[in-house]
Every structure is written in structure tokens, then in C-alpha cells.
Amino acid sequence: xxxxxxxxxxxxxxxxxxxxxxxxxxxxxxxxxxxxxxxxxxxxxxxxxxxxxxxxxxxxxxxxxxxxxxxxxxxxxxxxxxxxxxxxxxxxxxxxxxxxxxxxxxxxxxxxxxxxxxxxxxxxxxxxxxxxxxxxxxxxxxxxxxxxxxxxxxxxxxxxxxxxxxxxxxxxxxxxxxxxxxxxxxxxxxxxxxxxxxxxxxxxxxxxxxxxxxxxxxxxxxxxxxxxxxxxxxxxxxxxxxxxxxxxxx
Amino acid sequence: xxxxxxxxxxxxxxxxxxxxxxxxxxxxxxxxxxxxxxxxxxxxxxxxxxxxxxxxxxxxxxxxxxxxxxxxxxxxxxxxxxxxxxxxxxxxxxxxxxxxxxxxxxxxxxxxxxxxxxxxxxxxxxxxxxxxxxxxxxxxxxxxxxxxxxxxxxxxxxxxxxxxxxxxxxxxxxxxxxxxxxxxxxxxxxxxxxxxxxxxxxxxxxxxxxxxxxxxxxxxxxxxxxxxxxxxxxxxxxxxxxxxxxxxxxxxxxxxxxxxxxxxxxxxxxxxx
Numbered sequence: 001x002x003x004x005x006x007x008x009x010x011x012x013x014x015x016x017x018x019x020x021x022x023x024x025x026x027x028x029x030x031x032x033x034x035x036x037x038x039x040x041x042x043x044x045x046x047x048x049x050x051x052x053x054x055x056x057x058x059x060x061x062x063x064x065x066x067x068x069x070x071x072x073x074x075x076x077x078x079x080x081x082x083x084x085x086x087x088x089x090x091x092x093x094x095x096x097x098x099x100x101x102x103x104x105x106x107x108x109x110x111x112x113x114x115x116x117x118x119x120x121x122x123x124x125x126x127x128x129x130x131x132x133x134x135x136x137x138x139x140x141x142x143x144x145x146x147x148x149x150x151x152x153x154x155x156x157x158x159x160x161x162x163x164x165x166x167x168x169x170x171x172x173x174x175x176x177x178x179x180x181x182x183x184x185x186x187x188x189x190x191x192x193x194x195x196x197x198x199x200x201x202x203x204x205x206x207x208x209x210x211x212x213x214x215x216x217x218x219x220x221x222x223x224x225x226x227x228x229x230x231x232x233x234x235x236x237x238x239x240x241x242x243x244x245x246x247x248x249x250x
Numbered sequence: 251x252x253x254x255x256x257x258x259x260x261x262x263x264x265x266x267x268x269x270x271x272x273x274x275x276x277x278x279x280x281x282x283x284x285x286x287x288x289x290x291x292x293x294x295x296x297x298x299x300x301x302x303x304x305x306x307x308x309x310x311x312x313x314x315x316x317x318x319x320x321x322x323x324x325x326x327x328x329x330x331x332x333x334x335x336x337x338x339x340x341x342x343x344x345x346x347x348x349x350x351x352x353x354x355x356x357x358x359x360x361x362x363x364x365x366x367x368x369x370x371x372x373x374x375x376x377x378x379x380x381x382x383x384x385x386x387x388x389x390x391x392x393x394x395x396x397x398x399x400x401x402x403x404x405x406x407x408x409x410x411x412x413x414x415x416x417x418x419x420x421x422x423x424x425x426x427x428x429x430x431x432x433x434x435x436x437x438x439x440x441x442x443x444x445x446x447x448x449x450x451x452x453x454x455x456x457x458x459x460x461x462x463x464x465x466x467x468x469x470x471x472x473x474x475x476x477x478x479x480x481x482x483x484x485x486x487x488x489x490x491x492x493x494x495x496x497x498x499x500x501x502x503x504x505x506x507x508x509x510x511x512x513x514x515x516x517x518x519x520x521x522x523x
Contacts, residue, residue, distance in 0.1 A: 082426035092421030106425035
């Protein structure tokens with residue numbers, strides 16, 4: 001961890017009206033590191049991800065990507081978001097576009113790639129993730145798992161430096177979760193830096209280099225997955241994990 | 251299935267009976283012969299349609315309605331979209347523009363179209379602005395249609411824009427698309443598809459309201475029909491003009507149904523069948 005962090009958060013603070021969602025989050029993410037955010041609903045996981053790619057403006061603190069403070073005034077946020085891929089729980093695919101059009105929209109319009117080049121790159125990605133035969137389908141005609149994999153491919157087509165995954169399996173039928181998680185494992189293996197908010201504890205334990213437990217907008221504890229899942233220090237973490245175990249999710 | 255067929259039979263018969271009774275009531279009315287002669291004379295219809303030495307052809311005058319409609323429609327689609335998009339643009343810097351857009355829609359939706367046509371048709375020439383005031387009444391009338399209808403159509407667009415879920419914008423912005431690109435490539439295409447039926451409704455209304463431009467003098471179908479009516483004391487010309495308007499609107503209505511059905515089928519496709 002001696003290398004400069006790819007992402008650094010310094011006392012990130014965020015409120016929605018009276019609701020203080022993030023209370024001074026400090027976090028470093030090293031290149032190629034996979035960090036899983038766990039914690040109860042409403043603990044601020046999603047908001048934290050949205051603050052990292054500046055969809056939510058910060059109320060306080062700084063976000064630093066590859067040494068550059070991206071939360072500073074006057075930074076071109078559109079340019080920053082090209083370097084950060086995010087995948088949402090509800091996919092957010094564009095229903096009026098085919099799979100291929102969904103994927104090539106940003107490379108063509110934002111990066112200014114030739115349409116033909118963007119298409120062939122998209123087709124390569126689709127092939128790699130077993131979606132080649134879906135390229136001309138509209139999202140409504142795909143299964144949830146296929147839609148979410150398409151959304152991941154769409155983010156990857158921008159060749160991001162960092163991927164943020166926001167509970168990407170929470171809206172899926174149980175039998176469709178695996179196909180999405182396999183894809184994420186594949187990305188981790190290839191060295192993609194990722195911050196993942198998830199309720200899939202088994203998955204987090206398996207894929208994470210580090211697990212971060214969030215509660216009421218604070219990082220209560222963090223560490224290697226084995227330590228967090230087997231020997232949590234904080235009572236709140238113990239309580240949370242016990243509930244997860246009781247629900248049969250770990 | 252037998253029940254379905256029975257229901258169709260019952261509803262068909264009752265519909266036919268209703269119209270037979272209605273037709274009989276009109277036919278047996280004391281003035282029915284006069285009305286049949288004054289409004290439904292085939293010969294008078296033919297004459298009015300092709301025109302006579304002293305009266306203009308309703309058919310060729312109707313061509314003016316069609317042209318006014320087509321030209322107005324293009325301008326309305328563009329102007330209304332601009333207004334709707336302006337109203338959706340955030341940020342304090344654009345407040346004056348948004349205010350102008352709001353006042354525009356409030357004003358032109360509030361003023362009767364006929365008054366807008368009068369004010370434009372008589373007011374603009376009075377201003378004596380070179381290049382604008384010397385336009386023909388048809389141009390000024392079409393301009394009035396555009397101003398008035400754009401206010402309505404802008405609201406239709408706006409409803410469409412607001413119906414596109416916020417998550418679509420977030421999805422687009424997080425790929426690096428600018429605010430404008432998100433609007434242009436993600437929100438507007440979905441919004442416009444959703445408002446095609448109400449847009450069509452406004453355009454059918456527009457086709458008919460082209461007749462109002464007649465108050466500025468141009469001889470379009472309704473005016474030509476009126477000329478025939480006062481020349482021959484036979485009003486079958488109005489019925490002919492009415493039929494022409496109907497003939498114009500029906501294909502448009504069916505075309506829109508077709509577009510809506512095709513879009514739905516393409517997106518849901520075999521999965522729903």
C-alpha cells in the first residue's frame with residue numbers, strides 16, 4: 001500500500017436537509033484494490049458512491065482521483081465522470097436504445113470515437129461477457145441479469161480507471177445473481193479498481209481485498225475480509241453480522 | 251368465444267338501430283326536405299368543390315389550409331421544443347430565460363387564437379417594419395397559429411420530459427454526458443415518443459384552426475365554402491369543406507396509432523406476444 005492511492009476521500013460530508021448521511025468519511029483505495037462497503041440500509045453506502053463520481057455534490061471534504069482534487073470548484077465534472085464507471089441497482093439502461101446503442105452512446109458522443117470503432121469495441125466486450133447475441137435487443141426484452149451485465153459493459157466501454165458498483169444484485173431474482181457476480185470477479189481478476197456497495201456478504205468476503213463497515217454515515221471499522229467477518233471489533237459490526245447470519249446470508 | 255360473438259352481435263345491432271332511429275328522426279323532421287336540398291345537394295357539392303365562374307373552388311382553396319398546416323406544424327414542433335427545454339434547464343443563470351418561457355406559455359394559452367390572429371394580422375402591418383410588416387395575411391396568420399399552438403405543444407413536451415425518470419439522467423450523466431447531451435440523446439427521445447398521441451391531438455386541432463386565418467382575408471376552404479353559400483343560397487359547400495377536413499385528419503390519426511403500436515412492439519417484441 002505504499003503506492004499513491006488511486007482514490008482518496010478526505011472527511012467527506014453530505015446531508016439531505018436534516019438527514020446527515022455522511023459524517024466525515026476518510027478512505028484510500030489503492031490501484032487494483034477491491035473495497036467492499038457493507039453496513040445496514042441507510043448507512044450511507046450508496047450516497048458515498050454517488051459522492052465519489054460527483055453525482056451528489058459534497059457538503060464538505062475532498063475527493064481526490066489519481067492525485068487530482070476532483071471535488072474542487074471549477075473542475076469539469078463531465079470529464080471526471082468519464083474516468084469513473086458506476087453501475088446502479090436499477091441498471092438505468094436507456095430503454096429506447098438497443099444494447100449496442102446503450103454501450104456506444106458515451107464512447108461516440110463523449111470520447112468522440114468513430115461509430116464503427118466504438119461498435120467493434122462494444123462487440124468485443126459483449127462477446128467477452130457472453131452477450132454477443134443480445135446486441136440488437138432492447139433492454140426490456142432482456143432478463144435482469146442480462147440487463148445488469150449490459151450496464152456493466154456500458155460502463156466498461158468508457159475504459160474507466162475506477163468502477164463503483166451500487167448494490168448491483170439487489171434488484172435481481174436470486175438465480176440471476178451468480179451470472180453478475182461472476183462478471184465482477186472477472187473484472188477483479190483483471191485488476192480493475194473497484195468500490196462495491198453490497199449486501200452479498202459471501203461475495204464480499206470472497207472478492208474484497210478490504211471490507212469497510214459503514215454505520216450512520218461513519219466508517220466504524222475496516223480490514224481484511226477474514227478479520228471483519230470472523231473477528232469484528234466493534235459491537236455494531238458484530239450485531240450487524242449476527243443479523244446477516246441469522247437471515248442466512250453469510 | 252360464443253359469448254364474445256354474441257356480445258359483438260348485440261352491440262352491432264343496437265348501434266345500427268340507434269342510427270336508423272336517428273336518421274329517421276332527421277328524415278321525418280318538418281324541414282328535412284329543405285335541409286337535404288340546402289346542405290346535401292350532390293350537384294351543389296360538386297359545383298362548390300370544383301368552383302364556378304363566380305365562386306372559388308373549395309378543393310383548391312383547401313390546399314391553402316394544407317399548406318398553412320404543414321408550415322405551421324414544422325415551426326410549432328421546433329419552437330415548442332425550445333420553450334419546453336428552456337423551462338427544464340436548471341441553474342440561477344438561466345432564470346430570466348425560464349421566466350420568459352413561462353410568461354410566453356401563460357400568455358398565448360390564455361389569449362383566444364382568434365384574437366391572436368386579429369392582432370397579428372392587423373397589428374404587424376400597422377407597425378410598418380420593412381421586411382416583416384409587408385408580409386401577406388397568410389404569413390401573418392400562420393405566425394399567429396405558430397405562436398399560439400407552440401404554447402400548448404410546449405406544455406405537452408414538458409409533460410413528456412417530466413415523465414422520464416430521474417434515473418435516466420443519472421445514468422447518462424455518470425457516463426460523462428453533459429446536461430445537454432443527456433437531454434438530447436436520453437431524455438428527449440423517450441419524452442417525444444410518449445407524447446406522440448397528445449401531439450397528434452393538437453395537430454388535428456391545428457388543421458381545423460387554419461380556417462380561422464380566413465378572418466384576415468385569404469380564401470381557404472371554409473371561406474370558399476361561405477362564398478359559394480352566399481352566391482347560390484345553398485350550403486352544401488360547407489358540408490363538402492367539412493368532409494375535406496375529416497379526410498385530412500383521419501389518415502393522420504391512423505398513422506399515429508401505427509407509430510405508437512410499432513414502437514411498443516419493437517421494444518416489447520416477442521416477449522409479450
